[in-house]
Amino acid sequence: MSKPPMRPLRSLARAALVVLALSLGGCSRDYFFEGNEYSNPMTVNRIKDLYRARDTCLAKNAVASDTSNSDVASIARAVALSCGAETDRLITATNVDRDPKVTLAIRNDTDQRATLYVMRAQR
Numbered sequence: 001m002s003k004p005p006m007r008p009l010r011s012l013a014r015a016a017l018v019v020l021a022l023s024l025g026g027c028s029r030d031y032f033f034e035g036n037e038y039s040n041p042m043t044v045n046r047i048k049d050l051y052r053a054r055d056t057c058l059a060k061n062a063v064a065s066d067t068s069n070s071d072v073a074s075i076a077r078a079v080a081l082s083c084g085a086e087t088d089r090l091i092t093a094t095n096v097d098r099d100p101k102v103t104l105a106i107r108n109d110t111d112q113r114a115t116l117y118v119m120r121a122q123r
Contacts (some may be wrong), residue, residue, distance in 0.1 A: 043093075050090040055113060057083035062117035072122070076115040083110065 061079045080087070087110045095102040 047090070047093050050086070050093050054083055054086040054090050054110065057086045058110070058114050058117045062114065062121045072115060072118050076111065076118045079118060080107075080110050080114040083114070 058079055061082045062075075087107065091103050091106050094106065
């Protein structure tokens, strides 16, 4: 009884290993570690502080705005614009890849929160 040749099996395993190594090597490092920029507690706390600063600015400016002469949307736009520096700092800290979708989402969130604070101030 002779043993079956192992050469084809070894070469197939070697080829599979090479394909696997090349496919993993072709992937971006960020794909495997996606989201790690926010796992640092100092970064998370800084972002939370920036959200609080932005929301504090919105609340302060919504209360100080003249709610009797304009509609809510106009006042909210003005309040959001007056807190542009806080919003920009928040965007810079959270959007490290400078993704325009993230920037737009944060600006929309700022507009919505400004509207909410203006509506609360009118009560």
